Amino acid sequence: MHCDGPPIEDLVAWLDGELPAADAARVAAHVDACAACRREADGLRRSGELVAALPRATPSADFAARVLASSRAGAAPRRGRLLRLVPAAAAAAAVAAVLLWRAVGPQRDAELGVLTASEERDIAADLYLLTNLDALESGSADELIGIVDDLDVLEAAEPEVAGLYAATSGDVR
Amino acid sequence: MPDDDPDADLMLRFRAGDEDAFAELVRRFQGRVVSLAARYVGSAADAEDVAQEVFLRIHRARSTYEPTARLTTWVHRITVNTSLNALRRRRVRRNVSAEMPGRDAGSGEPPEFADADAARPDEESLKVELAQVLRRIVDALPERQRTALLLNKYQGLSYEDTAAAMELSLPAVKSLLTRARVNVRDALLPYLESGTPPA
Incomplete structure (x- = not known):
């Protein structure tokens, strides 16, 4: 049970050394005098x-070498199975994504607000799923999993290819 | 650029075409990236896949890189987002597999990194069990609480760097970290008192 002393956020920040000196001294003095807050602080410190x-986890010995080799080759980490099976469909999806981006792009700031990278990625993914509706409805498990893999490829694609998913994307904005 | 960020210097050298700088960046960050990714995806092997994707994204982004924040916050942000994407893909695959007869959806319980099957003294077994219990508790936290907690306590980022990595305000991160710590403590207490792992 927390008493009427410092807010619990300050107690945690004090434990983490993230309070300004004056506030830290105030919390420390209170904890020193208050058994309930000491117990509270002990539990939070332990957690x-x-x-x-x-x-x-420790990277395997050859991890760095593998990363450098694949980055030099400009290789994506994985390729989807369906992309190999029906490259035309995948290409059509990429083209559709680029066309949509170009059509919406000039208007989006004024009318729609700026799309986030996540929204852009979702549109690209939706387009790709539409392109593969037949496989989704009647495909084998391997084909369905391949579609999921291809969505990875769209995510990883360079901006000039995918159009909608910049390499810097939401991850680095 | 932050004045005291030698990592950002590396990235700027890489942007200028120095591939050795990228190699140094990989060596410098690989442990932290693999370790954090593993906290999301469970196994060391899956974590290396995620980490490889993280470094490839960094490699691809070099021409657009601007040192507006500390490099470590940028790398951590990419790692968190790539890990969460990997988890989403895994969930989709599990859902697909679960609906297809004759396919194994997997156990859904990745092993802890330590070799829990090996014969161990009691104390070591308890450590492994505690780590497994704690991992389940941390995994069950709301996503933003978990990310804030891992970045701050597990990766050692300051509140300010955690906020920058998550693109949140400092008060928001402080609040997330407090709730995460309280939730972990409350969930862990019954185990620490009774020794019985939660169901």
Whole structure:
């Protein structure tokens, strides 16, 4: 149970060393005098320490070399199966995405507001799914999974190819 | 550019065409990127796939890179978004697989990185069990709470860098971190008191 002392956000920020000095001194003095807040602080400190100590995955010895090799080759990490099976459909989807972007692009600031990278990516994905409706309705599991893989390819495509998904995208804006 | 960010210097050298700078950047960040990705996708192998995509995105973005924030916040943002995309793709695949007869949807429970099957002394087994319990608790947090907690406590980013990586205000991150810490503590308490892992 938290008392009427400092807000719990300040208690956590104090534990994390993120309070200005004057506020930190005030919280420290209160915690020193208040058993309830000491218990509260102990539990919160422990939860933070445990998360910090969670196991860490270590990259394999050749990880950096693999990254450098694929970046030099300009290779995408994976290629979808359906893209290999029906390249024309995938190409049509990419072209449709570019056309839509060009049609909407000039108007979007004035009429629609700026689309986020996520919205642009969703439109590209929807277009691609529309292009592959037949496979979605009657395809095998492998074909369906291939469509999902192709969506990855659209995401990873260079902006001049996909049109809607800049390499910097929402990840780096 | 932030004055005290040697990592941003590396990226600027890379933008100017120095491929060695990119190699150094990969070496410098690979541990943090793989480690954080693994907290989302579960296995070290899947985390390396995500990490590879992260570095390829950085490679592709070099011409548009502007050092407006510390490089580490930018790399962490890409890592979080790429990891969440990977999780979404995995969910779609599971849904597709689950609806197709004769296909294995997978157990849905990735192993912790430590080898939990190996014979261990009791203390080590308890550590592994605690890590597994904690991982389930952290995984169950709302997405933004989990990301804020991992960036701040697991990756060691300051509140300010966590806010920059998540593109949120400082008060918003402070609030997320508080709720995350309270939720983790409350969920962990029964296990710490009784020793019985939550269902």
